[in-house]
Amino acid sequence: MELIASQERSDKEMWELTSAALSVLDARTNVPHLLIEIRSAGFVEIQGKDTGGIYEKLGRWLQAKWNCIEVGKTLKPVPNETEDCGCCGYSSHLELLDMQAWDCLCDKNYSLGPVTQTGEVMSNGVYKDRGTEGENNMGKLTMDLVQFMTNECGWTFHICDGGNLGWRGEIREQQIKFKAPHPLNLIAPHIM
Numbered sequence: 001m002e003l004i005a006s007q008e009r010s011d012k013e014m015w016e017l018t019s020a021a022l023s024v025l026d027a028r029t030n031v032p033h034l035l036i037e038i039r040s041a042g043f044v045e046i047q048g049k050d051t052g053g054i055y056e057k058l059g060r061w062l063q064a065k066w067n068c069i070e071v072g073k074t075l076k077p078v079p080n081e082t083e084d085c086g087c088c089g090y091s092s093h094l095e096l097l098d099m100q101a102w103d104c105l106c107d108k109n110y111s112l113g114p115v116t117q118t119g120e121v122m123s124n125g126v127y128k129d130r131g132t133e134g135e136n137n138m139g140k141l142t143m144d145l146v147q148f149m150t151n152e153c154g155w156t157f158h159i160c161d162g163g164n165l166g167w168r169g170e171i172r173e174q175q176i177k178f179k180a181p182h183p184l185n186l187i188a189p190h191i192m
Contacts, residue, residue: 015101033179034155037106038141039165040129040172042121044068046108052181054153055108061148066126066141068110074099075119094119134172138162142174146190154181157190 026049034048036058044062046055062068075094095117113124129136142160149155155178165171 012100032181033158033177034149036145036149036176036178038138038145038174038176040127040136040138040170042112042123042127043071044110044112045106046110047106048178050107052153054155057153058149059108059110062110065144065148066112067124068112069114071109071111071115072099073115129172134164136172138172138174142176143190145176149176149178150185150188150190152186154183154185156180156182156185 032049032051034046034051034054037043037045037047039045044066046058059068059070063070078095111121112126113122115121127137127141146157146160150157158177158179160174160176162172162174165173
């Protein structure tokens with residue numbers, strides 16, 4: 001049990017040091033950037049500078065258009081003193097617990113449906129796929145997001161890339177990068 005508590009303290013200390021260093025760099029940043037990742041596993045993650053209240057605007061849009069839920073829990077090891085692993089006197093298992101600031105991998109994290117006790121997302125039907133060849137609507141979701149960010153919020157569409165993750169490439173991920181808002185973005189059309 002002390003091993004898990006020690007790791008939690010270590011994670012918190014590292015987060016505090018990293019946050020302090022990042023705030024110094026963030027203060028020197030002139031051109032804001034924003035990275036949004038969409039995963040077929042059911043998560044939307046946002047990282048970057050919250051210029052013009054974009055986190056709140058984007059959060060409202062994700063909740064209204066994609067029925068997203070802000071993630072407030074994460075899988076964490078919890079000691080199980082009834083089982084002996086053979087090395088330290090107890091075994092641990094994962095439980096869905098409240099997320100602490102030092103547990104976050106990004107600035108904002110949303111799920112496309114409720115997160116289960118195993119950490120999986122129960123789909124809300126927004127992300128769709130079919131067949132065995134990887135056919136899905138990730139491109140349409142990406143274009144919906146780009147249209148909102150550029151034509152409604154004025155951010156500059158920088159780049160979009162994607163790939164497959166997982167043991168068999170079963171998880172699709174899109175990374176969409178935006179930079180500083182500009183008024184001309186409000187009228188610029190996009191094509192994929």
